[in-house]
Amino acid sequence: MAVAINHSAFGEKLTTWLVSREKQVCHRQLLLISGSKAFCEQQLAFVTAHFNNRTIHASGCVLNTVPQALALKQTTQLLGSTCSLAIYDAFDAFRPSALLALAGTVSGNGLLVICTPDLKDWPEYKELTTNHYLSYGHDCTFSAFRNYVATEFRDNEATALLQENGICRLPPPLPVTKPDSVKLLTPFASLDQQTTFAAMSNLSGEGVSLLTADRGRGKSTLLGMLAARWLLSGNSVSICSRFPDSVSAIFEGIKRIAPNLEIKADRSVVCGENAISWLPIDHPQLMDDTSAVLIIDEAANLPIPELKLLCEHFSRVILSTTMRGYEGTGRGFLTRFIPWLTNTFSRVNYYSLVTPIRWSEHDPVEALLNTVFQLTTEPVEELIRPKIPRKTHSISSNELYFSEVTDKSPEAFASVLTLLMSAHYQTTVDELVRLCDTPDNHTLVARLNGRVVGVLNIQFEGGDLLQSLAQDVASGKRRLNGHLSAQSISHFIASADIASYRYCRVNRIAVEPDYQRKGIATYLLNSLVKWLEPFEVDAITTSFGATPELIGFWRTCHFEPVKAGLKRDASSAEYSLLMWQPVSGNATALAPLVAARFTQELMLHHERHIFNLPEHLHSDTNSSNSAQATAFTNCNMAILQQVISKQRHIQHARGSLVWLLNRYNTLYGTRDFALSQAVAVLTNFALYFDDLPTFISHYHLTGKKQAYDFATAKLIEVMEWDDEGFHHRLRH
Structure with missing residues (x-):
């Protein structure tokens, strides 16, 4: 029961x-x-x-808590460490992923403290680092998510509560129920840990093993004990992770098995001719000893392409990770990496730890946070092992019911959150904040007999919010939070007008596994088009990691490609692809220009085969339609003018630069000309665009900046030269 008391008595009550x-x-x-x-x-x-x-961890930097407080985005650096007290500063911002990572470091008998503005004011509090989910021009004046969290925490009787309004609720500590006596061998802390050690310690032949566990299950310590066992058996062990400090628990495990071996300052342990050594994932020496056992800690926190490379390079690999609620790529690890692993290697062993060690079973803090943040209770091992889909009958659109989730609360999203999180490899528990609090964000579902079988999440973008900045957006001078579609398309065709078009971007689309390939996703998109009619949008867009299957699906739903990414995503190893479906007359009129620009850039893409597009999209960009040809020429000239006026970087004008060089060669051929030297430089720049060091070396330049400046200067020479009616001939 909460009791109102004088503030001066808080300290005494709290200390007692x-x-x-x-x-x-x-x-x-x-x-x-x-x-x-x-x-x-x-x-x-x-x-x-x-x-x-005792050890204290703190996350958030507004309050004067402890000197070593980390910024919220750095909280994952604490993975693998432990503390007696953890302090979360919600005056900075409230990010579930950071709180969960911090809470996971608190050991048994420990205390997790969350500091917030007055609970009644917290939903309206303006956070300092909230821009991670708000688009430019948007503001969160009332957070439905924080209002929900405040209610959940306040109503939980096991939570201690101190409020400035005089409320002091300090419930008695909940004693730990002594578990049934289990004989454990030294140095194991749980039967889970002991049996898994016995199963994994015998290194017989080649293969990959995956060890998963929720936080606090002794996973990292177990890895250390295994590493020591393998070292004493005559094997070298390489350990890699994202952060060096996160492997401290591994070296504690090493001490338990081999207490007499010295752990050196560089995080290495030597035994005879063999050693255990920690190296960052990008260290070149990591690849040297392929005979060593490789341990990859918190693997879901690392880029999937690098994980694949390491698994193929080493003969014996141990992957260890937490996949629920903490790591940003945990879902991608499940949906993208695990299928690759099982398809690539004939022998993959799965192990999991269930019993908590850092705290006791039936821990109220873990249970509360899992409930509040709608974390799935599905065991990790069930997520890893492929499911056998249930047989379901074919479904007609008449059987489905399309509606919007109008209640902006986590409870309302409970039935769709798991589906949404499965729809994108980088989705984290922070998705709840975006779903609840982002303006112009909508979630729509397809129900079959009352059950949600498909979900669609959209975001409105562009419009009047970008009107005043449209020119800067089109040139690339300004890069704003959010508004992906408006900014990308406007910059791509150098059009300020299209920046303020109104877009509907499809963020996520997902269908229950048992109901996939039955037309539900297509039904969702067709229903979306009708639902959008009152909103008068100009285009519907989507962006995703390009695969032939996904590209084919979106094209059957009348979406066309706009822009292909030039670099593979670090997490998924896929190139992004932006696609759109023009809706208004204005957007439809621009579709030929967008298609021509896409083809122009795709022809220069060093891996264009990835996109597996129909042949007609690979055709020449010279249109027989004079109006379209003029629009294409004007677009390229506008892009080049933006470069020489220092509004656009030359690296974002490759297609237009090649277009200019082709036009020049058509007009003047190889004759010795005033611009020959400048054209030769630009030709080499375009040729070595993906291999800039070669260009830098050829012209004896000092680095990238000088290379870009050098190429830009030569472009200015060409663009400012107008003898023999050069500009007129370019345009005609």
Whole structure:
């Protein structure tokens, strides 16, 4: 029961409560401190003083908490470490993924503290680092998500609560129920850990093993014990991870098996001719000893292309990761990497740890956070192993019901969140914030007999919000948060007008596995077109990692390609592809120009075969339609003018540069001419666009910046020269 007391009594009450927790073996607990910054800092002083000689972690940098507080985006650096007290500063911003990563470091009997503005004001509080989900011109004046979280935390009776309005609720610590006696061998902390060690320690032949667990299950410590066992058996072990500090638990495990071996400052352990060594994933020496056992810790936090390379390079690989709620690519690890793993290697062994070690079973903090953030309770091993789809009958559109999820609350999204998270390889638990709080964001579903079988999430973009910045957007001078479609297409065709067109971007589309390939996704998109009629959008767009199957699906739904990415995504190893379906007359009129620009750039793409597009899209960009030809010429000239006026970088004008060189060669051929030297430089620049070091070396330049400046200067020479009516002839 909450009791109103004078603020001066808070410190005494809080200290007494903290001492009582120390006198027994109890579960971890959540302490919510709510009020002004000064009030929260005052209460935190009592808490940190009590934990003075123990490890404290802090995330968020608005409050004066502890000197070593990390920025929210750096919280994942704490993976694998432990603490007695963790402090989350919600005055900075409230990001579920950061809170979950922080909470996962709190050991048994420990305390997780969350500091927030007054709970009644928190939904309207303007966060300092909230731009990660808000598009330019948008503001979150009321956070439905924070309102929901505040209610959940306040109504949870096991949560301790200190409010500046005088509320002090300090529930008694929840004692840990002593588990049934289980005989464990030294140095294991759970039967899970002991049996998995026995199963994995025998290195027989080649292969890949995958060890998964939720946080706090002793996964990293187990890896260390295995590494020590293999070292003592005459094997070298290489360990790689994203952050060096995240492997501290691995070296603690090494000490448990081999206490007499010295752990050196460079994170290495030597035993005779063999060694355990830690190296960052991009270190060249990592690839040297292919006979070593390779351990990849928190694998879902690493780029999938690099994981594939390492698995193919080493004969014995141990992948270890957490996949629920923490790592940004965890879902991609499941949907993209695991299928590749099972299809590539004949022998893949799966292991998992279930029993918590860092805290006790039935931990109330873990249970509360999993409930609040709608985390799936599906066991990780069930997610890994392929499911056998149920047989379902063919479905007609008459059986489906299309509607919008109008209640902007996490509870309303519970039935669709798992589907949405499966729809994109980089989806994290932070998706809930975007779903609940982003203006102009809508979630639409297809139901079959009341059950959600398909989901579509969209975002409105562009429009009047970009009117004043349209010219800067078209040239690339300004890059704004959000508005992906408006910015990409406007910049691609150098058109300021199209920046303020109104777009509907399809963020996610997903169908329940048992109902896939039955036309539900097509039904969702067809229904979306009708649903959008009152909104008067100019075009519907989507962007995704390009695969032949996905490109084929979107083309059957009347979407056409706009722009292909030039670099593979670090997480998915795929090139992005932006596609659109023009809706308004204005957008439809621009479709031939967009198609011509796409073809122009695709012809220069060093892996254009990836996009597997129909032959008619590979045709020459010279249109027989004079109006379209003029529009294409004007577009290229506009792009080049933006480069020489320093509005656009030359690296974003490759297609137009090649167009200019082709026009020049058509007009003047190889004759010795005033522009020959400048044209030769630009020709080499275009030729070595994907191999800039060769261009730099050829012209004895110092680096990329000088190379771009050198090429731009030669382009200016060409564009400013107008003897013999050069510009007129270019346009005609």
